[in-house]
Amino acid sequence: MTKIKNMEEFAALSGISRPTVSKYFHDPDSVRPTTRARIEEALERFDYRPNIYAVNQNRKLTKNIGIVVPYLADPFFAEIARYLEQSCIAAGYRPSLFSSHGEQKLENDILDGLQSLKPAGVLLAPLGRTSDQSVIERFCANVPTVLFDSNLEGLGAAFIGSDNFSFVSQTVEYMIRTGEPPSFFEMRTPANPNANKRRKAYIEVMERLGFEPHIIRVDGKGWAFEEIGHKGALKVLAENGLRTNSVLCSNDRLAIGFLAACYEQGIRVGRRDDCALRLASNDDHPFAKFTCPSLTTAAHDYDNVAGRSVETLFELIESGGKFETRSETLFPARLVLRDSA
Amino acid sequence: MTKIKNMEEFAALSGISRPTVSKYFHDPDSVRPTTRARIEEALERFDYRPNIYAVNQNRKLTKNIGIVVPYLADPFFAEIARYLEQSCIAAGYRPSLFSSHGEQKLENDILDGLQSLKPAGVLLAPLGRTSDQSVIERFCANVPTVLFDSNLEGLGAAFIGSDNFSFVSQTVEYMIRTGEPPSFFEMRTPANPNANKRRKAYIEVMERLGFEPHIIRVDGKGWAFEEIGHKGALKVLAENGLRTNSVLCSNDRLAIGFLAACYEQGIRVGRRDDCALRLASNDDHPFAKFTCPSLTTAAHDYDNVAGRSVETLFELIESGGKFETRSETLFPARLVLRDSA
DNA sequence: ATGAAAACTTTACGCGCGTTAAGTTTTAAG
DNA sequence: CTTAAAACTTAACGCGCGTAAAGTTTTCAT
Known part of the structure; x- marks a missing residue:
């Protein structure tokens, strides 16, 4: 099979003029069905594709x-x-x-x-x-x-x-409906603006339902949320920093770290009677299904x-x-x- | 500040000819220090960059x-x-x-x-x-x-x-040195050739140390390893399919699923006395530090x-x-x- | 069959840059 | 100061394709 060098050559082999071939590649429907068929037939025989650099250089808008x-x-x-x-x-x-x-x-x-x-x-x-x-x-x-x-x-x-409010209101209301009102666990200086909206939503929902908000802020910078959640949770647990048996994490990755800390400390998490703590979170991270215990969370509408x-x-x-x-x-x-x- | 359209224009503004400017962009060290300085000075004043499409079209080799x-x-x-x-x-x-x-x-x-x-x-x-x-x-x-x-x-x-052999030999030898010889837990039809090498390594090391290899193969296709490990582990645990109290997972993501299954079934995993099972794995997945319990594994030399x-x-x-x-x-x-x- | 619209062909230019060739200036060694 | 090498300038071509203009053919409704 001959190697095609450029559109000129391909046009010749397909029996169609280059401008028409060019038009075809821009929009196959812009040419007559018969010529389209001839081009596509040639395309199968010769496997040519326009040079994307030449194309992008000349088109006003790239794809x-x-x-x-x-x-x-x-x-x-x-x-x-x-x-x-x-x-x-x-x-x-x-x-x-x-x-x-x-x-x-x-x-x-x-x-x-x-x-x-x-x-x-x-x-x-x-x-x-x-x-x-x-x-x-x-x-x-x-x-x-x-x-x-x-x-x-x-x-x-x-x-x-x-809608961060939707996330937090659902998790908070659920936790309150089924048990004690949660503390809110987050990073002190969150990287993401969603975190701020979630904190505000937490405060608003708690107050509306007649509970005093309780926010736990842990130190840590960057995007290693699991590590930050883990360290922060160990500290909180050591200091007995929880007011109730319920915690709502700002996001799932913090929660993953929190759960690891609980496990290490022998604190059973869950909604069963033998559990000392309930933990919920937000995001429905792909791994949330496989945490121990699996994570109750608010899922994004991916x-x-x-x-x-x-x-x-x-x-x-x-x-x-x-x-x-x-x-x-x-x-x-x-x-x-x-x-x- | 004037908008620069092309290298011609930029060359004029910098007082250097276009071929020399072109040479500069190809390799700044290929031009005389004085001309290099003049170009870079102009570069700061005018913020021009070569059109990558034109460049790539003409260079034999792109970057x-x-x-x-x-x-x-x-x-x-x-x-x-x-x-x-x-x-x-x-x-x-x-x-x-x-x-x-x-x-x-x-x-x-x-x-x-x-x-x-x-x-x-x-x-x-x-x-x-x-x-x-x-x-x-x-x-x-x-x-x-x-x-x-x-x-x-x-x-x-x-x-x-x-070196998959290195992975498995270290994990297997460690487990045998500190307790019972492990079964090998893997997918029936692994997506990755490393999995096959790991299985072979497991068999070889076990036999060399005088133990009978025991391989557990679980069903499942695709790349949702956690899910596959989880389902597979539930089945194995239900059927009492383990010969010893030790399991080596082919990879960490399977292990994450396995651990989740153990947690659900109330099976304590770890090397402490109160644990019913020891589980090790391979890869040192970024999340291996935060599983419950944290995962003993063989780390890639990333x-x-x-x-x-x-x-x-x-x-x-x-x-x-x-x-x-x-x-x-x-x-x-x-x-x-x-x-x- | 007839005419106009639609689609095509031919021709040609331009895009921005790589690169080469021929001539000029700068550099550095003697 | 001489001289040759090194680095530069000018001029020009080519890359592969978009696109426009002018002329030709095809299509399709009347």
Whole structure:
């Protein structure tokens, strides 16, 4: 089989002119069915594909889509990224996946490098508190961007995420309905703005139900939440820092660390009579099903958050990269009852 | 500040001719220090960067490097990918990360798409047993490829991975030294060739030490190892399928499922007297520290596997994409004693 | 059959940069 | 100061494709 060098050559072999072949690759439906058939027939015989560099250099808009998550070693983001990737591919785009690995410099570098990719759009889950707002603002001004998971006020053309109030109200109400009101366990300086919303929601729900909020803040920086939760829980348990037998963790990864600490200390966690503690959490982390005990938690609406994010980005791209007004879409949580509370 | 359109314009503004500027971007050390200074001075004033599409179209070899892992939702691969990414960037390359998500079709599609990126090289951790060997073979013939983690006999210019015998011999010997000989717990049809090597190593070590190997194979397909381990363990425990009080899991993710099953069944795992079972495993998964109990396991030499992989790829690229002979490099495991055995 | 619209072909230019060739300036050694 | 090598400048071509203009063929409703 002859090696095809360029579109010129392929066009000749298929018996169609190059401009028409070019049109075909841009949109197969834009050419007559008979010529389309001839091109696709040749395509099967010769296996040619346009040089993406030449294509991208000349097209005003590439078919690239950037996907940026803050921490890919968290399976939660890996799963979301997977969904986003697949949706982009299905829509005929070329996704590129990036992880900021929890570091501001990396996030900045990624956005910087992304600009020279001239992407049609970007799906960005920012680091949050540790993001460099000015960098992200500048980026969003140049590239059609949809924020997801972590909201930065006013940045990006739209935000899609989860309704943190829905998470916390469901877990808190459940715990109160079935036992003592929970303390709230979180990091002192959370990386993610969702954490702040969850704390506020906790306070609001507790007060509305006539209970005094009790917040436990543990030290620790970065994205090693399990480690932070573990250390923090050991300290709290040693100091007898709990007011009731119920704890609500800000997120599942902290809870995983908390559960490990309880296990080490011989504290049985669960809703059965022989348990000393009930622990619930938020996120429905992929591993929450396999903690000991399995974790009662509020689940993200993965499918809707991811699905709506790509849909919104596609709308944004089709609208020429700008929306009239910035929208924020929040999906409610689904309470997942397991054994820990 | 004026917007720079292309290298021509930037060259004019910096007072240097375009071919020299082009040379500079290819290798800053290839121009005279004085001209280099003038270019970099202009670079600070004007913030210009070459159009990567035009660059890549014209250079014979791009600076792109593909990184392909089989399953990114496994934090093990996320961590490795992170290391590989950073090493590539540090060496002046542009890494692109892809996950096959456990599916052959996706792996094929990724390799297919990777070809049109004309990468300088690719770091590939294949799916293993479920890989389409012919596709990978064809790919490796066209693109300088270093395999890592999962070896496919004869494919790629080199393989870097862990010495599975070292893993299993250390865990088995430790368990025998400190208690009863372990059964080996694994999937019936493992996705990964490492699993087969581990089984063989188990049999060999057991026989050498004068014990009869006992292998427990559980059903389940795909990459949801925790779930498979969990279901399989429940079955084994229900059927009293263990010969001794010791179990060695083929990998940590299976062990995580196993531990969850034990917890549910009220079986205490650990090396203390009040424990009914000892469980060890292999990989030192990022979460192994936070299982209940924490997992005794054999750790990959992450740094060396990842480090040597990129080094080898760089050597390969500098050698023009071919090695005289295919090399296989295996790094030994490090036994990590925790509470489960 | 007729005409206009739609789709095609041919021709040609442009994108931004790599790269080469020929001529000029700078550098550093003698 | 001489001189040759090294580094530069100018000029020009090519990469593979998008795209526009002008002319030709096909299609399809009347």
